[in-house]
Amino acid sequence: MSKSKPVLSSSIGKKLIMSLTGLFLCTFLIVHLIGNLQLFKDDAGLAFNKYAYFMTHFTPIKVVSYLLYASVIIHVIYAIVISLKNKAARPIGYASYDGSANSKWNSRNMGILGTVILVFLATHMSNFWWKYHNDQTPYIEYRTDLSNGVTTHQEIQASDFHDYSVVVENGVEIVKARDLYKQVDFAFKNVALVALYVIAMAALAFHLIHGFQSAFQTVGFNHKRYIGLVQFIGVWVFGVVIPILFAAMPLYFYFR
Structure with a gap:
């Protein structure tokens, strides 16, 4: 063996x-x-x-x-x-060896x-x-106007947040996320x-x-x-x- x-x-x-x-x-x-x-x-x-x-x-x-x-x-x-x-x-x-040398x-x-x-x-x-x-962590909502690309944001309360989401309403992309x-x-x-x-x-x-x-x-x-x-x-x-x-x-x- x-x-x-x-x-x-x-x-x-x-x-x-x-x-x-x-x-x-x-x-x-x-x-x-x-x-x-x-x-x-x-x-x-x-x-x-x-x-x-x-x-x-x-x-x-x-x-x-x-x-x-x-x-x-x-x-x-x-x-x-x-x-x-x-x-x-x-x-x-070792008495006669310095490891730092090598x-x-x-x-x-x-x-x-x-x-x-x-x-x-x-x-x-x-x-x-x-x-x-x-x-x-805090929660945040981003709103992006798809016509001009301008994005605004605001902190939101836990009661307004359920999960990460991305939706489009009336030409505005809304993203809710943990911040x-x-x-x-x-x-x-x-x-x-x-x-x-x-x-x-x-x-x-x-x-x-x-x-x-x-x-x-x-x-x-x-x-x-x-x-x-x-x-x-x-x-x-x-x-x-x-x-x-x-x-x-x-x-x-x-x-x-």
């Missing part, structure tokens, strides 16, 4: 799962960023509130969301398991960076996801929350710069022909552009 470990329970298997879930989360970041860029539109949140409804009610997206939640949990669990195993393997540091700061502190991101995720879900799904945009505007008036988001995006940048390239190496996608492209995407797309754009959102609402 073979005494070899199952692939998924081996060290390589754990790293493979970490890599695959991490790459899936990277894909989600791109989609989430594209949707959240609607926050910068000067339309009183119309585009963003439409996006929020679509993301929470379109069945295929909801299925992907459950996969996302599972990926976050699995990613965190395996990160903890691998970190504890590595620590147990070397309980006493590794970058972010690769040595992935646990700290991951913890900051985890705190951010819990705060983010509490402020927005939880309140939106538990009917704790997650206003919740975002309200939340980002809190300087402590804004600071947490900016710090978390800095942590995300360092985390992704190392994690993105490491994931591709783990899955075997590290040939010299395209490793340069992987490094470029990891550093400039996931390490610079995406975190900066996410950090710009709370800063935009706080300073505008």
Whole structure:
């Protein structure tokens, strides 16, 4: 009888799962960023509130969301398991070896960076996801005159809102929605929350710069022909552009 470990329970298997879930989360970041860029539109949140409804009610997206939640949990669990195993393997540091000589700061502190991101995720879900799904956001009505494209809006009471709706009456499109945009505007008036988001995006940048390239190496996608492209995407797309754009959102609402 073979005494070899199952692939998924081996060290390589754990790293493979970490890599695959991490790459899936990277894909989600791109989609989430594209949707959240609607926050910068000067339309009183119309585009963003439409996006929020679509993301929470379109069945295929909801299925992907459950996969996302599972990926976050699995990613965190395996990160903890691998970190504890590595620590147990070397309980006493080498007297004559400085690990920093051959590794970058972010690769040595992935646990700290991951913890900051985890705190951010819990705060983010509490402020927005939880309140939106538990009917704790304001309600808004948009009226767009289809003849000239002019849109007006007003807050409405809970008694006037039954569910998200889009109707056309006498040449006027009427949209009623949960006003997650206003919740975002309200939340980002809190300087402590804004600071947490900016710090978390800095942590995300360092985390992704190392994690993105490491994931591709783990899955075997590290040939010299395209490793340069992987490094470029990891550093400039996931390490610079995406975190900066996410950090710009709370800063935009706080300073505008």
